[in-house]
Amino acid sequence: MTELAPDAGFGRKNPKLKSALLQHKPLSLAGLSERLFGLLFSGLVYPQIWEDPIVDMAAMQIRAGHRIVTIGSGGCNMLTYLSAGPAHIDVVDLNPHHIALNRLKLAAFRHLPSHKDIVRFLAATDTKSNVQAFDLFLAPNVDAATRAYWNSRALDGRRRIDVFGRNIYRTGLLGRFIAASHLLARLHGINPEEFVQARSMREQRQFFDEKLAPLFERPVIRWITSRKSSLFGLGIPPQQFDELASLSDEKSLAAVLRQRLEKLTCHFPLRENYFAWQAFARRYPLPHEGDLPAYLQAENHEPIRDHADRVEVHHASFTELLARKAASSVDRYVLLDAQDWMNDRQLNDLWTEITRTADSGAVVIFRTAAEASILPGRVSPALLDQWHYNAEASTKLGAEDRSAIYGGFHVYRKKA
Known part of the structure; x- marks a missing residue:
């Protein structure tokens, strides 16, 4: 497991992210745009994942014994997958802030005393006792790098863990974007x-x-x-x-x-x-208002807690992790929308490793900004011909994704 720097950033401090994002010369308009995005993306981006894990579960049909590789983002997806009892989940992410968040959420399930404590820590707002819960139950039980991250000071001088005493979902790049959108709407009287x-x-x-x-x-x-x-x-x-x-x-x-x-x-x-x-509302609903995410619901608490030791979190790219795996060693792949960022070389490198490591009947799922799959015409036919695209399931499940951000949801299954 790759160690995490307490405050890794973009560029020189985070070459993995730099390598994934930068495709144009620095002084070109495209290059400047990529570098601005990279600067913004170098901090915490997603306190909560914005892909619907229930749609993922329906597409993947996870069973005991399945080995999964997924991008981490806010961590809600891998926790939901744990409720189905897979054999192992490898979580990868290029953003070290997401690494720290995924490891903290896993530690919460492993070490907080009860389901109510989990909900209080990960769903409640303005709960100062969450910081005390970290100090008492979590800090002694996480790895040194994760503990250092959450104990370190943010730009406002407060410990990073203090956001769990307020409302972590109002932080991060997405949280600030939502706040700005609310302000813009209010300026127009809404x-x-x-x-x-x-x-x-x-x-x-x-x-x-x-x-x-x-x-x-x-x-x-x-x-x-x-x-x-x-x-x-x-x-x-x-x-x-x-x-x-x-x-x-x-x-x-x-x-x-x-x-x-x-x-x-x-x-x-x-x-x-x-x-x-x-x-x-910039928060989760209260019990009388609506449902929490699946991983925070009471019936899933014990399975997630009992299977939490089956997860490894890696500061690595998807392709980098797969290159270290044996052939036919993975059953399910969750790419989120990462392929939208990739050039043709990166796509073919990725699918070379996916195809090599995929076991019989393996399933790949991903999302795209536009409706159509981006793979035809870009990934080598020699690779893509080894996979079946389930157009019917892709269309049906895409319509059921409650996050509503993406244009397309796509399901590929390895041919026999």
Whole structure:
């Protein structure tokens, strides 16, 4: 397991992230855009993952004995997968802040006394006792690098762990982006937090049609959404912006973002969609308001706790980790949207390792900014011909993804 520097950043301090992001010369417009995104992405980005793990579970059909490799992000996905009892999960991430967060969440399941303590630590807001819980139960039981990270001081001078005494979901790049979006809406006379007062799908639709949709016609919002840098807070790199832009005849992404927001607000009951709660209330629902993520629900507590020692968290790229594995040693692969960032060489290197390490019947799942899979025409036919694309399942499950951020969800299965 790679050690974690307490405050690793971008570029010289984090060459793995630099290698993944930078594809153009520094003084080109594309190169400058990539470096700005990399600077922003070098801190904590996702306190919560923004891919629906329930959709992942339906696609992968995890069984006992399965070996999984997944990108970490906010860690909610790998914890959800643990509830199905796989044999092993390797978590990889290029962002050291995500590494620290994944390891902390695992430690919480291993060492906090009860399910209520887990929910208090990972879902409650303004709970000062969470910091005490870290000092008492978690700090003595995590590796030295993770303990050093959470004990280190943030820019405001407070220990990093203090965010769990406030509201970690209002931090990170995405948390700040949501805060800025709320401010922009309020400047136009709309309070997004009022959305969680909706009591029916009809009221959700009414709120979107009357208050949210008109915002995307405002000139300032259309101007903002025409700038690549304005969407870096969503974790959308320059390459992904270009994919989204291909869906519209306009320079602005206002129409695309409007469509995604419509899905988030109108396609799922608010009570069942904690992603909408995070987007609009900037917190998880209380018990009388709605459901928590699956990994925080009581029925999944014991399986996750009992299987937590089956996870290893690596500061490495997906391809780098797979290159260290034996042939036919992995059953399930979760790529999130990472391939949207890659050039053709990186894609082929990745799929060479995926194909080599895939056991019989292995499944790969990933998401894309646009609707279509990005693999045809870019990954070598000699590699891609060894995989079957399940178009029906991809379309069906993509429609069921409650996070609503992505245009496509894709399922590939290794041919016999």
